[in-house]
Amino acid sequence: MRGASFMLPPMPSVHVDLADRAYQVLVAPGLLGQAGETLKSAGITGLRAAIISDDTVARFHAPALMDSLEAAGFHPTLHTVAAGEASKSMTQAETLCREMIRAGHDRKSLVVALGGGVVGDLAGFVAAIFFRGIPFVQIPTTIVAQVDSSVGGKTGVNVGEGKNLLGAFHQPRLVLIDPETLRTLPDREFREGFAEAIKHAAIRDASMLDDLAAFDPAGRDVPADLIARNIAIKARVVEADEHETRDIRALLNFGHTIGHGIEASVPYGEMLHGEAISLGIRAALFLSERHAGLSPSDSAKVIGLLEKYHLPLRLPPGITTDKVMEKLARDKKFSAGAIRFVVLDALGSAKVINTVTADDLREAVEMLRLP
Secondary structure (H helix, E strand, C coil): CCCCCCCCCCCCEEEECCHHHCEEEEECCCHHHHHHHHHHHCCCCCCEEEEEEEHHHHHHHHHHHHHHHHHCCCEEEEEEECCCHHHCCHHHHHHHHHHHHHCCCCCCCEEEEEECHHHHHHHHHHHHHHHHCCCEEEEECCHHHHHHHCCCCEEEEEECCEEEEEEEECCCCEEEECHHHHHHCCHHHHHHCHHHHHHHHHHHCCHHHHHHHHCCCCCCCCCHHHHHHHHHHHHHHHHHCCCCCCCCHHHHHCCHHHHHHHHCCCCCCCCCHHHHHHHHHHHHHHHHHHHHCCCHHHHHHHHHHHHHCCCCCCCCCCCCHHHHHHHHHCCCCEECCEECEEEEEECCEEEEECCCCHHHHHHHHHHCCCC
């Protein structure tokens, strides 16, 4: 039963309180190998499980997950997609649904998303539409997914006109986070995820900026407590505004308006999500100084953290401002033609304003060409 209590060894956890759709986020090293028993302890039993992963993650982590599920009495099948943003499409979603039907899955089955943000969004969307909706579990394996995208229920795919324009809200039954899976990430993918952690700190927890400054990204032992702290920020926002109707969940879009415009201006996958968000955060800090009175020293503190994690701060020369502006005009964060933009008035304090103009956005994009 969703939201039921269950006994597990002590570990950092976050409860996402959405009434009858409440769920737990559990964080502990080695949790991947305990997935089967953990699902049983959560009241998820006797199901056929469709594991959706990408071909890279599956090579590293699918065998341990399959073994764990089988040992706990589940009947798993593995369905892989090519690694990368290009797999986040309606075509791929249909392919997965048809594969699952041929494998014998039905409305009593469970989807398990094993991978990063692309896999989580895609697998969650498949779960939302398969037999009009079946349960799913998130097992994120990247920093972006572990600190952000695995929680909140946003699922979807991309189309040529933009990212995440087709999708559904579909909350997971459970989220299992094993920080040890981060050790297999390439260095670039490991570092890019910290853009989301820096975003969380900037909008809701200024003291976490100091913790991120103290963490050595050259190591791969990300503290479970740091991951849980990020998830707690996301969870509290989602609880207050699940479907983004009250300008509360919109705060999580800090850095994402211009960031998504930049990401959509190049072929999918050419720029990693966190890299685009880093550029978007720098632009949002520029506009925060202009429109919300953020101090230059506060901006400099955040930019210094982005530099520490080797995240980009200058727009690649091949991306034109006109192209970014074209993509921004289609962004779903624009409401009835108005620009609703997230700014900081202080570190740890964000708000949505509607005084940012198209000219302001253009100037912010141009500013990204400066050192």
